[in-house]
Amino acid sequence: MFQSLVMSLFLYFPEDKSEYIPAAITFFIFFIGALVTMRLIIVHSKREAKKAKELEDRIRNHELNQRNS
Numbered sequence: 001m002f003q004s005l006v007m008s009l010f011l012y013f014p015e016d017k018s019e020y021i022p023a024a025i026t027f028f029i030f031f032i033g034a035l036v037t038m039r040l041i042i043v044h045s046k047r048e049a050k051k052a053k054e055l056e057d058r059i060r061n062h063e064l065n066q067r068n069s
Helices: 002-010 017-068
Strands: none
Touching: none
16 A cells, blocks of 8 residues: 555656657757767867877977987
8 A cells, every 4th residue: 555655656657648748858858968968078088188199299209309319
């Protein structure tokens, strides 16, 4: 008895299936936003990795030039 009462607070399956439409629209909006955000983070991360690699190469070349001088 108590378990079914508690579960009824969290589970709601409407008879009218058109009530799912706003939830589906909201889900897709947030899903697309998450994909765009993830893609932006990946692009930014690649850019930062390239900058770090260039800085590392410059430092390494500078150290080699100092040793050779």
